[in-house]
Amino acid sequence: MSQTSVLVVDDIANVREDIKRFLYFEEDIAVVGEAGGGHEAIQLAEDLKPDVVLMDVNMPDMDGITASEAIAGKIPDTAVVIISIQGEPEYLRKAMAAGARDYLVKPFSSSELADTIRRVSKLYKMRATRAAAVPPVALTEPGPAAPENKIIVVFSSKGGVGKTVVSCNLAVWMAQESRKKVALVDLDLQSGDVALMLNLSSKGSIAELVQEEDHMEYSLVNSYMVPHMSGLKVLPAPVRPEQAEVVTTSHVEAILTLLKEHYDYIIVDTSPLFNDLNLGVMEMADDIILTFTRGLPAMKHTRTALDVLDTLDLSKKVKLLLNQSTLDYGVKISDLEKSLSASPAGILPYDEKIVLSSINKGRPFIMTHVNSKIGQAIRNFAGQLALAAANTGPEKKKKKSIIGKFFCF
Ligand SMILES: Nc1ncnc2c1ncn2[C@@H]1O[C@H](COP(=O)(O)OP(=O)(O)OP(=O)(O)O)[C@@H](O)[C@H]1O
């Protein structure tokens, strides 16, 4: 069995001993070295090239953040996990911005420690394997033909970040403004509230649709699409959570394939989970709008999500959308950009009054407050999506691969 090698960095010898004791019985994890300070940590990391470095924050000679930044720069295949005591959120933010992949707050259990090491190192190993397997792109290689119709998935692995607010307002704007055929599919199967936010009542949902016929046909799918006054058509989520079980990944793939033949844009709202269904939809998608907020947990989730999507070769579809859905920003945008190695393609401002009243009334703010700051932000972002659609031709693709661009913005 290949073991995950770990370097333990902490200026207190007892803490290092505790960590080694915690990991002693984990057969797949081996502590290969220990350091009592930042300088020693960098030197040992360069010599040992461990899979994971467990890094304390406060150390006398060089702090853990500076050491993490150096290690992330010098040994990119080594993942740094910060270990901090409670009450150091500011340090944690800086550490994530400096390139740390994850963090553990003391006191933590041995299983939390081992699980974090396994998760981080697995992601890194998958990333390295995939990077080695991808052949270099020939400069003259033509890209595939630009697809006419687009599937746009709104996703986040964290709940409550504004996915449904974004999906509804984007879809309504695209439907009424572009005069194109736009569909909105609510794939938050257990607790979807697109129908609520758009004040739609329906006879059926995706759950009844998939139970009606073995063989899915467009006319059947279309009969379940509920019209909204903007011109948008909506496929609602099941009304009751237990109905979610009847909808499988292959049902969803069949529905989206049929819709893509008949609609210009299909916007998909999702649940905050990395499950088969969401991954299947993201595979099919042309764009993945990764929605996130500005707190530390959101930063961590988004970074992990980007890692997972990168591992699955889906990161080139990602457009980051920062939703300032709370006033407690917590993290500076510059720190976010550093931590995510990317800038958001769009930023939604905080506006509790407009957003809440639009949800309560079932009228998207893009209809009632089109010129508000948040309305403008939605319009700008929709414009970018349409622009990206127009630019997905072979020439653009070629340019992206030459400069090795990671994100399509
Ligand atoms: N820009 C914003 N300003 C103020 N409040 C916002 C903003 N965006 C979203 N909200 C608030 O955040 C809440 C969560 O939004 P929403 O339901 O769209 O999140 P979600 O990601 O779809 O959640 P879930 O994962 O539970 O489906 C809403 O009640 C809304 O009031």
Ligand SMILES: [Mg+2]
């Ligand atoms: Mg939602």
